Amino acid sequence: MLSISNLQASIGDKQILKGIDLQINAGEVHAIMGPNGSGKSTLASVLAGREDYEITEGTVLFEGDDLLDMAPEERAAAGIFLAFQYPVEIPGVSTTNFLKTALNEIRKHRGQDPLDAVQFLKLMKEKMKLVNIDQSLLSRSLNEGFSGGEKKRNEVFQMAMLEPKLAILDETDSGLDIDALRIVAEGVNKLRSPERATIVVTHYQRLLDYIVPDFVHVLYKGRIVKSGPKELALELEEKGYDWIRAEAEAA
């Protein structure tokens, strides 16, 4: 589904990604871990099309198409979804209205008819149950005055509504207490399917107790320095990142 080779990206003069190689197939969950500043969030942003970064080398193919050539909205239409680490507050635009616009734009892009108000509400009701989100929250301005937990739940709700092929969760666990974390993780798990792949970007292992990955990759100084099965996350939790650093520096 997603094929990243030798991806290098910088912001200003600073190179952040220094050659990432990663293969992700449909149905898989990949965790990207690593110490602060290792480039985890940059990788997530680059995949979603944030324009602050300059791609200096490498290719990213999504279902065979050149992802780096697409605008962020085209990537969304192709089936990529980024759950933001810091969801943006947008005064004056309700979540409902926002999602209706987004969903119908994506449908338009795919040559599908727009959903009318009744169809949209029906879909919304169905997906609301999935993440246990309240109607009143969705009528309010998008993320405005939401608690950290509400924002993250709203991200997962949006993901449920837009049904992406590849979901990228960027530090979705940051700022969440354990109950909020569980609710968000349950939502993500309900969306797991053989057709859908997920990238979970996280600093801590605890999210991976709930969203169990198939593969764990450790990012350090802009490179994937270690990949392994889910047990690698536990090892990291136990030993911290220092042994990875030592290993990487030795190599």
Add this chain to the structure above:
Amino acid sequence: MTPSNQQYNQFKDQLLAAFRANEERLNGESKAPLHQLRRSALQQFERLGFPTIKHEEWKYSNVNSLIKQAFDIDGASSISEADMDDLQIPNLEGNILYFVNGQYKPDLSRIVSPAEQVQITSFAEALKAEPELIDKHFARYADYQDNAFTALNTALANDGVVVRVPNGKTVEQPIILRFITDAREKNIASQPRNLIIVGRNAEVTLAESYRTLGDRSSFSNAVTEIVVEQDARAQYYKVQNESEAAYHIGTTQVYQADNSHFYSATVTLNGNFVRNNLNIVLNGQHCEAFMYGLYMPNGRQHVDNHTLVDHAMPNSYSNELYKGILDDSGTGVFNGKIFVRPDAQKTNAYQSCKNVVLSPNASMNTKPQLEIFADDVKCSHGTTTGKLDEEALFYMRSRGIPKDEAKTLLMYAFAEDVLSQIKIDPIREYLEGVVQQKLAM
């Protein structure tokens, strides 16, 4: 004298000559107090002359390009009802009064509210029929000593509307004043003058709308005086959607008595050069005044809002929110003055002005001015001017909303904050449509 000075004086001379020609037709009435007042306003205009950018109040609004033009000032127009088709506001109901080139057009207008609720007369008619009323109120609120344009209007205005709401009455239907400038054939200047008296414990909703036909130059120099008496409530909307050759300079002067409530929105969507002065004197206790504003200059448009809230008495409240979206080479000015007089203890006065500048060639000048002479008050002000929120734009795009649409959605939400304050639904819907169109350009 340079040639350009001669040009500038031409328009001024034309206006002075028009006054004298008027005066000759008055015969005995020229001795009447009203005419004496008008003559003194004319002298004041002559003395002040048109302001230059050296004048502090006109620092960012240069009227040179206006005053070097020649205008037709006699108000004649061959406009027909069919010509109005493009200017209709769908579903608009209520008292709708048309003024073409400043002259009241009874045949195009309709007054639906019963006379016991409200008396609506043209200003020209009231000048003839009710000189005592005019004497009592005319130019008693809008000061012409320092403002050349108000002085000019005071001297020359010959039409507009006089609205009186008797004590205790609620005017159920809104009153909509539609000022149309027919600039299809000639450059047109007009001087509308309105007087609105809202009696004790009375209530009225009123809107002024400015439109232009044709693409010759137009100049509206409007003055509206509004008296909101004790316990009265007035809602006032000023709506401008004029041509790319339209100049508008207007003053709305509001005078509030005890426990009165004034609620306003000023929305400027199009026009070449617009200057709105909104001055409110809170001359009573427990008054409330709300001022909302929206302006969206693009192309080479210039919009200047000057507001003044004068807290003269204790225990009153004022709240102001103006918002601007500036694109292309559009320019904007916001100057918000708040006076709190020594007697006006326990005043609450809030002011906020927020702007989004979408293009590197657009610019906005903001100047809050708080002059507080009482010590037990709550006042705050804040202005922000920034670019479009790139993070919000990326967030929306990452959900599949194309860039232009995301931008429109963001800016529309920004504008809707002010538009939603307009309680005359057809006018709000009409403005929402124009805003959508303008944002999608």
